[in-house]
Amino acid sequence: MSRHLDLQARRLQARGEAFYTIGSAGHEGNAAIALALRATDPAFLHYRDAAFFLQRARRVPGQTPLWDMLLSFAASAEDPISGGRHKVLGSKTLCIPPQTSTIASHLPKAMGAAYSLGLWRRLGAGGEWPGDSVVLCSFGDASFNHSTAQGAFNAAAWSAFQAVPMPLIWLCEDNGIGISTPTPEGWVAASMAARPGIHYLACDGLDLLDTWRVAREAVRIARSRRQPVFLHMRCVRLFGHAGSDAQQAYLPASRIEADEARDPLLIGAGLLRRHAGLDREAVAALYHRVRERVARLAEEAVCRPRLEQASQVMASIVPPPRPGRVQPWRGEVSTTPDTLARRLNQALDRLMTRYPHLVLAGEDIGRKGGVYGVTQKLQARFGGHRVIDTLLDEQSILGLGIGMGQSGLVPILEIQFLAYLHNAEDQLRGEAATLSFFSCGQYTNPMVVRIAGLGYQKGFGGHFHNDNAIAVLRDIPGLLVACPANGADAVGLLQEAVRLADEEQRVVVMIEPIALYHRRDLLEEGDGGWCFPDPGAEYRLAPGELGRWGDGRELAIVTYGNGVHLSRQAAARLQAEGIALRIIDLRWLTAIDHDAVFAAVADCARVLIVDECRRTGSVSEELMTALVERGLPGERLARLTAEDSFIPLARAATVTLPSVEGIVAHVRALLAR
Template identity: 80%
Template sequence: MATPSLPSPDPLPQEQRFLDALDQDRWPATGHGGDLDEAALTPEALVELFESQLMSRHLDLQARRMQARGEGFYTIGSAGHEGNAAIARALRPTDPAFLHYRDAAFLIERSRQRPGQAPLRDLLLSFAASRDDPISGGRHKVLGSRGLNVPPQTSTIASHLPKAVGAAHSLGLWRRLGGGGEWPADSLVLCSFGDASFNHSTAQGALNAAGWAAYQGAPLPLVMVCEDNGIGISTPTPSGWIEASMGTRPGFHYLACDGLDLIDTWRTAREAAHIARHRKQPVFLHMRCVRLFGHAGSDAQQAYLSPSRIAADEARDPLLYGAGLLRRHGVLSRDEIASRYRRIGEEVARFAEEAIRRPKLVSAAEVMASIVPPSRPGRRLTDPVEVESAPLPGTMAKLLNQALQRLMASYPHLVMAGEDIGRKGGVYGVTQRLQARFGPHRVIDTLLDEQSILGLGIGLAHNGLVPLLEIQFLAYLHNAEDQLRGEAATLSFFSNGQFTNPLVVRIAGLGYQKGFGGHFHNDNAIAVLRDIPGLLVACPSNAADAVGLLQEAVRLADEAQRVVVIIEPIALYHTRDLLEEGDDGWCFPDPGPTHCLPVGELGQWGEGVDLAIITYGNGVYLARQAAAEIDPAGQRLRIVDLRWLTPIDHDAVHRAVAGCRRVLVVDECRRSGSPSEELITGLVERGMASERLARLTAEDSFIPLGPAATVTLPSRARIIERARELLAGA
């Protein structure tokens, strides 16, 4: 028999072992999968699976060719993991899939289940960073498709696992709510990841959360696929580690398959899908595979792997085993395999040349166009639902509780989640009685893991719910902030606005608690939130504004699909008095269900022109106290309350203080990385002379416990002192 023709262009070194096997018609056998009839897999299906593997492989090879020409920008490929095509075939295209970045074969195989798909063209547009890329619009190479229910992932550290757990939980929650959501009620959720990222705290947190919920009987139709190739860049995974870690883990069904054997993987994936779909229980599917060609195109694995190890890995190429199955079962001849290999290679090369010529993103406006997600019709009940509320002015905690009751009644798809928010009613009583009224399925007491809380919310939002999450203290956010940065706020950006996960996060924070907690409970570091593109951050200074900001935040999540964080000053939750005991000067009437404070809208007290104090949160309260001593007649000062810390409307701020002789920014955040830096810069850029401006900020310090708790923070006395200095020079 004649030697099969080689594909065009010339083969790369990475192809040679397969081509040699094709030339000799000699293929390895796994011996795991059994025959086709026994596995309920038709010969035609086996051919399609193998073709999906070939397509994925040729994409990897073409990515390296494109990179060598300076026309391709991503070479972390799927070579060695192509067995996941069989997992895709075992699922439905309506099952949401949060994919590992080595799962091109999965995406290609799933595309067979929907008409009109062009996965090769689409992925090559992504390799070329073309703005015609249908998923990210040229912003990143991601595996994703709206039509295939594959939200794009950019994670390399398994940060998509917590939201997969949340998405699986959402399926049962929608059943409790009477139906709805993005996916059919009998869907399951799949997420896949590598054996190296399995060890990341984010992955372990998600696994623990899933097991914790399932152990208690919560329905969780979830398949978590660990694609175990035995190495993380250059660090080996200890032999047997994954099985030892997960084989008897509470709450999980552990299944394992040989990812080199399509029949074995198909059969095991079907079992996993059956358990998850029909028993509503999580499955850990351990797919053993191999990594070929190094971690990425720039990775010289010869530096840390021996020649014998590299040769042994290459001998375990899943394409060799796939072709061997076809030959052993008499499905395809050698020439037919060669023909498919050549045809697909030529097709990929042709699509690549087309992708290279497609337009790229060329301006900042184009790049940023999808940071803010598109709007959608709101789903609030036609008439806002009123609740019984106290007729007298109340504290921030009291009015927030009343607003939360209204919102939960007015938005049937609103779900709260957080530590101790249900039976306890929150550490500060803000969520009292909500669980008793709306049920534990809508007011969820979570485990103590902020990554899992945020991931739960992101997953619920993927399926059409509006999560209202609580982080117990601002200091507790820092171990989980990548869920906001790397997952929630980037989804619209990396999907060109096709996928969103709108949510509201309430965080009790800031300082001025003298008797409680030190820096674990008093935290004035918000720079990490203000630095996330597209994330909205609000901070109320009083009870009425807290209601207006919360109600606007929920509206923004529901209608504008935004991710909003509200930092609620702990020290003001139960503050009643302003100037003296019993004056109730910091109690406010409930402004009602229609009161919303739009993004960027400022608050103002006083009309004085000698000095303007720009501040927010606790700073407003302290500035009001200072003003009562400095300017009892209220004729010299004005206080401007920012309310929204991102984005700051600098034109509005400038208008609010332009007529004032001097401006003092009072900022309880640290001097470095605080909003005051941005505020001063914004005023100077708009023509205000720097000698008219001054800052009073917290020191660059953590906050201690006890009597010294406030000494690093702005105080009433320090505001008075600084304001008098400025007034004297006005």
């Protein structure tokens, strides 16, 4: 079945009826691995695992895997997993979350899913999968070398080495070549055979019996010992990398012929003759019956409806809602004004109490309480299993969160500095934000990511700790980005972010201005003007909800984050000059309600946008465009942004950023027009 799907995909592509031809030819031995697992064991599959998918479907009544996969080949809107958005191997019923292009980016979340199985046990509850499940994650020998894969192996081994439950099988399908680049003979085995914390097993993927025997042992170890296993399956790649790959351009004919002689279907036929009593004619008849069946179904599949409108394509970017799981709050609320960091700490404490399935994870957040003390004492109160000190690897932290979110938990992850995100941002772009899109909302990974960032730190920094590059987050479809300017707003945004994750299954990032964490004063030392009382357990600031200070009509400043604090300081000077103004705080840097922004500034003579992020690709570009589109004359508008520069060290750390003096000067110049 798997082989004829490969062949049919190429025929359909030649006719312009199919659009993806990375096939499974040579890897069909993974069907024996599917037989060794339960149908409820979550499987994060390599794109060459059609035989695994088909074998698992045989164990669940009512499945039509050939038809489903052909709909996927044809990009039909009736494809039951992606709705025609991509050719993926996935099924909610079969516990197979879809992976789009498995160049190792799915390994960290598989590790996170395995970790979550043990965590659910400690929480005394059940998640998306049975508590004694084993997670399978498959990939190729070329992807094995990707830094993302190596990070995931390390995170799993690091955890298992400390006796943390990690029921996980890494399945490396080693065909000896990555597109055109050979894998050094013995490299994978030499790298993994003696790896601490991971059991290494090897099988011959061309021999179904050997593969099944070794896979059963891998499953036994993972399920009974709750430890990770690296299952090294040797196989062969037939037909090249994909339909467009002419492997004769880089492989000699002798190598291609030798690979064809190792065809697992030929070897499997031999096993059937020896052990099942089938003769040549019976095997050939089976082969041709399947070919005819696949061809017949293919002709029907290519006639099924396809996506035609943008609204259809985008329908699953935002996940579907689900019932919330919040518990009522009966504790006290502090009316004493305090800092942003302190307000966040109290909000996290309250959220952990109200959401028993909420988990915190990040570097140094437990014993130390975070670099800036935001998570102090939370681990002591809620335990190390709910406030998790992770290893130093942002890819693994985000992957851990994605896997936990898929399992039914709501993780809040901490990235120590915004600059640290950039080596791991594909976990948000390519994995977290796409899962609902490529599964028609059947699979989700709700999560909240807290990131300490932006500029204006004193006595610490350089570009690695003062980073104002947020464009990479703002252009990810479906991702929500919030940025508080004060403690009260931080509480409202964080509580809304957790509600969005829990009830609407969203991925939310909150960028927290480091320079405002412990800021107490506004205009002069000791005034306490930047400390705020706790707004309460039910206070939430929804996406698009604006903040406002002042009612002046001469000028409106639109800003966020540090810009709000700077603009309030500038406003004191400007008001002393008789200038009446107002300040609009965006709070949310995506899903901006531009109609609300326009309404908030339309009656002002002038509008200044203060944007602490870089001029190119900044939120100010979007704001300027939206205001002009809604009829605000361009001559009434101006913007003050950071320069297109990295942030230096020492006294020069703020010279490329907006300042109080710069805001005052821009306001004067704008009013003088």
